[in-house]
Each structure stands twice: as C-alpha cells, then as structure tokens.
Amino acid sequence: MKAKITLKDIARELEVSISTVSKALKNSEEISRDTKEKVQAFAKLYNYKPNNIAISLKNKRTKNIGVVIPDIVHHFFTTVIRGIEKYANARGYNVIVCLSEESFDKEVINMEMLANGSIDGFIMSLSSQTQEKGDYNHLKEVTEQGIPVVLFDRITHEVDCDKVIIDDELGAYQATKKFIDQGKKKIALITTDDYLSVSKARTKGYWKALEESELDADQSMILKMPSMEMDEEAIKTFLGNKEPDAVLCVNEIFAVCGMRFVQKKGLRIPEDIAFIGFTDGVLSKYANPSLTVVAQHGEKMGEESARMLIEKVESEAEEETYQTKILEPTLVIRDSIAH
Amino acid sequence: MKAKITLKDIARELEVSISTVSKALKNSEEISRDTKEKVQAFAKLYNYKPNNIAISLKNKRTKNIGVVIPDIVHHFFTTVIRGIEKYANARGYNVIVCLSEESFDKEVINMEMLANGSIDGFIMSLSSQTQEKGDYNHLKEVTEQGIPVVLFDRITHEVDCDKVIIDDELGAYQATKKFIDQGKKKIALITTDDYLSVSKARTKGYWKALEESELDADQSMILKMPSMEMDEEAIKTFLGNKEPDAVLCVNEIFAVCGMRFVQKKGLRIPEDIAFIGFTDGVLSKYANPSLTVVAQHGEKMGEESARMLIEKVESEAEEETYQTKILEPTLVIRDSIAH
C-alpha cells in the first residue's frame, strides 16, 4: 500500500521548502526553470495529487453540491439528478445526494449535515411533508448564512432563492385543451392533495381549460388521492362511477392503472376513453397503449438548476437578486389519445 | 447574513482560549462546570456547528462515500442508491453520486476526482465499457492507496475487494426451470453481449436449466442485443422467426417490448407465450399483463454494500481479507406466466 504523497514529502525529498514545491507545481514565475522541472518530474513520478480537503479548507470552497430530494426511485427525479450531475461534473463539481423520503425531519437533518462546510450550495425539491407543514425555516437559515439555494419543481415562494419549475398549469391546461379539441365531454382529473405545489398548479390549469370551454367544470370529476401511494381501488371506483371519456393524471402511475382498469372493462383507448399523464418516464413509453404525457424535461431542469447554483456560488458579488426560471412543458403524443 | 461562527469567535468573545472552547464543547473533564456551561450556552445561542472540512482534514475521515454507477435513470440502480443512502445516512455518512454513463473514461475521471481526499471509500458498479475493455487499473490504484472499495452487481474478479452480487445464474436457472415445469418447450432468451458479467451469468443459468431437462438447448434461441439500447425491430424479428412459447429477458424493457409485440400478433400471454424478466421495477408491476420477474433486491444490495464498506472504513486493522456476498434472487410471480 503506497500512501498518498504530500507537498511536505516532496519538499523533504528534494530538500526545498514546501512553498517552493507548491509554487513550482503551479508553474509560478518565482521559481527557476531547474527547480520547477525537478519538482514537477518528481510529482509526476510519485503521482502527486493535491488533497481536496486541504484545498477546501483553505479557500472555503468544496466544489460539492448538495442535492436534497424526496425520492430517488422516481423517474422524474432521476432525470433531474442526471442533468445536475452532467452540468456540475463538467464544471468540476461533485454531487452529494440526500433523500428526504418525503419527511420534513429528514430534510432538515440532511441539510444540517451538509450545511457545515460540506457543500457550496443546495439544489432541492421539497418533501411533501414540508409543503404540507409550510415550515421553511431550515431553508431560510441556510440562505441567511449565505449558502446559495436553488429550488426546483416542488418549490415555495416563501424562501428567497433561485427557482426552476415547469409551467405545470400550462401543461395541464394544454392537455385538457387537447381533450376538449378532440371532442371529449367528460374530462376527469386524478391528482393528489393540494398542498403539493405542482398538483395545485395542475389542477388550476385543468380547471381553467374547462372554464374557457362550453363544458361545465365539475368538482366531482376530480379525484384527489390522499398520498403519493397508489390506491388502485380508489381509481377503479372513481372511474367506474364517473365514466369519463378522458382522464388527466398528475403522474404516470395513476394513468397506467386507470388504463388497465378500463381495458379490463372492455373500453377502447382512446376511442371510448383517452388518457394523458404527467412525466415522460419509462412507464409511459412502454405502456400498452403507450401513454401521452406532459413531459417535464427533468434533465433540462437539473442542468438549469445546476447552472444557476454554480453561477451564484462562483459570483463574488452578493447581489440579492433571485430569478425563477419557468420551463415550458411539452405534450408527447402517444397512443392513449387520438392522433 | 450571519456568517458561520467558529471556535475562535467563541474564544474571543468569552475571553478564553480556543482549546478551552473545544474541550468545553466536548464536555471534557478538564474544564470546570462554570466554563463549560458558559461556553455551551454561548455556542447554542449562536448556533455553533463545527466545520466538517476542518474535522475531515484533522482526522483524515470525510464521512463521505463515493458511489460510481453507470446510470441513474434505471430502476435497479436507484434502488441500490436508496439502500446505500439509507444505511450510510444512519451511520452519519453522506453519499456522493457519480455517473460513468457506461463510459470507461468517465469512470476513471470520477474516481480520480473523488480519490484525493473527498471520500473514505467507493461503492461501484462497473460501466459496460470497462467490462468490455477489461482494464481495471483505476480500481487497483485506488485499492493500493488503501481506499476501500465495494463492487456490486457488475463486478470483476480481477480486483481484490469486497463484492456484493445476486446469484444471477441461479435466478436465470430458476426462471427457466419454471418455464420447463409449466410445460414450455421452446424457451428463448433475450440478453445483451456477454462482456457484461451479469448477462453472462444469466445465460449460463438459462443454459444449465435447459441442459438438465429433456429439451435441447439451442443457441439460435438466444438473441444477443448489441447494446443496452432498445432495438425493437430486432426483438420483433427474433420472436417472429423463432416463435418461442416462453421468453426469458435479462431486463424489463426487453420483456415488455416482447409482450407488446406478441399481443399485437394476437397471441395470448401466458397461454401461448409466457414471459419472465429481470429487475422488479415499476415497468413489471404496471405492465399489461404484469410481468413475472427475477427480483434483484437492489435496496438490500445497496445496504449490504454500504455495510461492508463502512465496516472496512472504520476498522483500524489492515486485514486484507475480502468477501463476496451473494444474495439470493427471488421470482416474483405475476400474470405473464401461468399460476
């Protein structure tokens, strides 16, 4: 086992000072050609690499980004991470991933763990419990310490920081409009509780499209699932009772379950009943029939978040200006609607 | 913006030395009750938290784990990460995730980035390119430096380190056996190229089950997809020509595609043709019909990997004994086979 070599080791071996070694390795003008060559050759030979921790301590920059998200076994979040990773890595940053598992406490603990020097900034999507509670003190504390934060997707307006979202309202609006344009009359919505910022926005878009049309918007055509957990029975009962001819779902899973149920009942998709979901994941692509979805462009979102964060991290100026970037959703047309 | 407070700040305010503050906060016996209370109260008031970087530098432990995997938008890997996260977090470790994107170079770069002090150990699954190349020097270098490594799923026996795998051969064997027991005669296998350690093992298990039976094992009943990319046409042609009555697939996607194709041809699943896939992901669960799979227990694998790594990290002893933990796969029976 050959241990890591340090500046001190090189200095000792070459009988020069540590500062000389450090400067020589940075090709400083201060050092003579001879010495530089000698030092650099030696460093190369022994595969010297500076210790990141020491450097971090010195210049108070870790080149680490903390990402705190509710869940990772979820297509949307993984694509966001990939986007973050991609951008961050290209800029020499590492990504530390922490999972809140939809729990407020875990979110707080994770942030505290990272906020003490481990990272230069946070990229986060709020846990459902946090959004339900409406308690954002852990975020405020961090921003007050001067640590930059970027919120994506599940955000709150109560914290001053950069934000990246897609226009969920618009996405739902366009999807609903699509149904209306195709002559659908009884359009249902399957969503989750309103405290999730995204669900709220999507419901709004759905509602808006209906109100703009001749169709009467009907509260009873909305099914609110109490949690993110799947409750297949609830969906079956709802679809069985309401008999809609089009269903908008706030995620893939609700949609695929719905499709499976109506198919078993003998209905044809999309002729008798059409489906649109949110999230362009693997499920939509390989569902039978394939599912039309409002794509959220997670990877783009991740890249954008990383870009905004790193910009803040690297800017010396302490401007207190924050922006909210709104990405446009796009409808990915597949076989679950007519086309 | 209130900046982070340091020991030095506390020492100055309270007119004691830094060492006293440090000891007081650790409740050292050396310090008087009075002083301890004073210091602790002050620290609490100003919300003092020690700087992780400084501590890392001092005791040469970062409490960070580096995870390098080929891909994250893949159900199996995300479950593994979740398992790692869970265990590591409970032990006070953070997880730094790096993606090799199946590229050898990226794998090397990522490891180099992390190996200079950023992490205490690695948990990895090899990129396909690395397995294809068979070049494991980057791994060897790291282990020679005394940095513990745990390899999972996509491993190599050329590196001395702990390993966690599932018994892929057994999984494929059991699945194939299941087909045979159910009276299937023409059992096909859809896999990827052999350089992937897991595909190789699965092919072996498939082969073994066939050889043990009366059925003649036939090379032409194996479709090797050139890459991890989906080539729907290849699957269609293969299934169209060979007309198997059972298909084992090394992942979910191949299986779901296959199912969709044969359904369009009017075949009934599982009566006319049965399917079993690998990976108990979201796709299998919500496919129509739902897909029977060999579950890989990713979360367990992640936990196990983290456990082994942290044990090595925290053990002072430099025992050079490595173990390979083999997890048992389980068949999750769903509607794509008779039952």
Place this chain on the structure above:
DNA sequence: TGTCAACACGAAACCGTTTTCGTTGAATAT
C-alpha cells in the same frame, strides 16, 4: 512555611494547502 497534588486552563503542534512577505546572494547601477 514549604511541598505536592489536583484542577483549570492555555500554548502550540498538527492535518495539507495557499499565499504573503520577507530574506538571501548576486548582478547591476552610481
């Protein structure tokens, strides 16, 4: 009154860098 623990605390080294600010010795200018 002198000695010795025990107590409570501080000085300083250390982890591995970077960086500022000397300090040499030699070459050049005066």
Place this chain on the structure above:
DNA sequence: ATATTCAACGAAAACGGTTTCGTGTTGACA
C-alpha cells in the same frame, strides 16, 4: 565601494478544528 535591483527561495500565517503537553493557581498536608 556603496546602493539598488532582481531572481529565487523560505518562513510563517491562515483555513478551523483536535489534542498533547505544559503551567499557574489553589488547597491540603506535613
């Protein structure tokens, strides 16, 4: 011969902790 400049390097502080090893004060005891 003296002053000035410059090249080439080293000492030391700093980042924020931990830890070892003093050291000064106190009280008890002989």
